[in-house]
Amino acid sequence: MKLAELPKNLIISHLKHGGLKLKIGAFNVCIYSPIDTVSEHLLVLYGDYDIVSDNDFIDFHTVVKSPSIIRRYFRPQVNFSFDGYFPFKPLPYTQASAMFEWGLNWCIANHSHQYLVIHAAVVERNGKAFIFPGNPGSGKSTLCAALVCNGWRLLSDELTLVSVVDGLVYPAPRPISLKNKSIEVIRALSPDAVIGSVVNNTAKGAIGHVRPPTESVKLASVPAMPAKLIFPKFLDGSKTILATLSKSRALLKLVENCFNYNILGVNGFNCVSDLVNDSDCFNLEYSSLNETLLLLTDLSD
Amino acid sequence: MKPLLSTIFTNPQLALELDSNQWDYLIRQARNGNVLARLGYILEEARLFGQIPIKPFLHIRSAQIYFERFYISLQREIVIINGVLKSINVPLVLLKGSAYVVQNDTAAKGRIFSDVDILVPEEKLYEVEIALLKEGWFCNTLDPYDNKYYRKWMHEIPPLRHLKRQTSIDVHHNILPKIARFCPDAKQLMANIVKNREHDLWVLSREDRVLHSAIHLFHEGDFKYGFRDLSDLDLLLKEFSQQEGFWEKLLQRAKVLRQGMPLYYALRYTHLILKTPIPNKILQLSASQACNKLNIRLMDSLFLRALLPDHKSCNDRWTGLARWVLFVRSHWLKMPLYLMIPHLFRKTFKRMFSKDQ
């Protein structure tokens, strides 16, 4: 049964009491939150996700709520916890939905060492996975959203999970996080895209989330073979330049973008090396989304 | 109600009968108690690894992968520290987790910790600190009160952190503060150290390793890793008691170091919570050796709560109070009243203030 098939008041009741349990890619996530913006966020963006039964094992027990009764009303704050552990300092109450997404990213990045976890967006077309590693500001999320709005399958906008065992990319599709101007760019590019409430004044500016396509969520258990490793860099006014990157340089660049490379040790090194060996590696400089979309679509044919 | 974690640690075969919800609790309790990797090794030892359902298995493996990396980087850290101490002719005596690793004690399995603990003679303390500072460590504690707390009253200098590797080292000159009520004689400890030829360094003798673990746990105020430390004791006792005469030596050493009380609690609570096999005679002898022990029923009500993982599935409505009482007790043991009261005020105020931030 999907979240959208449940009555709204039942969803809110789950969130406030036993916890709402969703299947997100390979992970069963339980969410407890009495906060309205969090329930709205889930209702708008997670409608296609399967509900997990009460008898199932839960990978991540998450709670998003105020740190104290005082902090619910006086300079209101919100905190994220993973089974009683608080990885972050509290944030302003209005950022609750964004905090949930960041918190879940933290859970996956720190507790899934069966994968090499890369700070990268990953999408798929024609059986080929295109991986876009990049720090904030590289434009990877905007690119990811544009591709997905153009029919590419979303595997993840933020955490690329590469199995250390078989080298395939395993999906964990979630709402795509956009910042500031990107929100309007994607709205203009794809008026049908469902974007949740924009959260303002975060450390990263304004944040909005794009609902993942139903088809991508449906295919969340289907891994993809890595084909292209592309390091994007958005530069206002630049031409669209896709330049081949040597595999040795790509390897080092990729290492810098992995969350758990150091933890995986030699298995991490082998996984990164294999990924670089199996993929064509590029640097991408761009400013025009349309041109870039055409280029990448050609590359996937 | 006995938490799942202690049941499975005591009898791993029961893991075969768990349903998904129970595995869920087990993994959470283990992670919370920092023994998730160790749970994996216990199940492996019991030849049950292949029968763990896939989802909990992945969490256990994830924790073990983290431990495997930690294990290698710890070995490197020990080599580097040994090099620094050799350059000033001070023998390296490793304590606790690092000692278990170099000695291949079963208690090393799955044990993840943040600092390397070493023991040096008090007169060499300054020299050792300078040598470490020269090699890239720096003092992590800037607060002048904390600095004074360590140097004047405690059995260690403030923790040092390495600038580049971000690893930490705790340099001790004793295993309890000098102002503690039952501070052992550090010279007695040093007289009993044992050479580890493979790594060219020293560790405490087996009995002293057990006693140190017991002293640390039963003088502690923060039981965040209480269950892990109890599990360490369980593994150490099981392994070392295979050697003839171990129990007698252990009791004797406790007498010499005036640590009858922590040993008694260690034996009592490993036996009660983890069913560590300890001969009745030894339990009785250690009880009689433990002077100044308070009403045992009261201590049971405190320790049988505090030594479980601090997870909501293990806590009852008295657990918070029990932990608080033991927190105060640990300070009473470590320092005289005239120091303890202002220290506690300061600590509580700091805790409240930083929570609010």
Place this chain on the structure above:
Amino acid sequence: MIGEISIELPMDGKISCRFYLDECVIYNQFSAETHLIGGVGAEIFNVISKKSITRNQLLNYIRNIFIVEMDCDLETHMDNLLQEYQDLGLLVVSMNYSA
């Protein structure tokens, strides 16, 4: 007794190498460091990843592959590299004695 300097990867298997054209990437499990090495260094690892070699054999091999400028002291350069890599724990330089 004649002494020969031999160069090889550490026996404990903690060094992993991957080769790309004229560069190689090396992972040291002990230090958890990843190194990108090119030029003469990459050739050194290319050779020793297959088997150990003496210093003289290595020097001859390098001389045959690289075009060296007149005033360049390849021998010193190679020795400096070997020292650097040994300090990083990436290879072992030892003296072997045979009767």
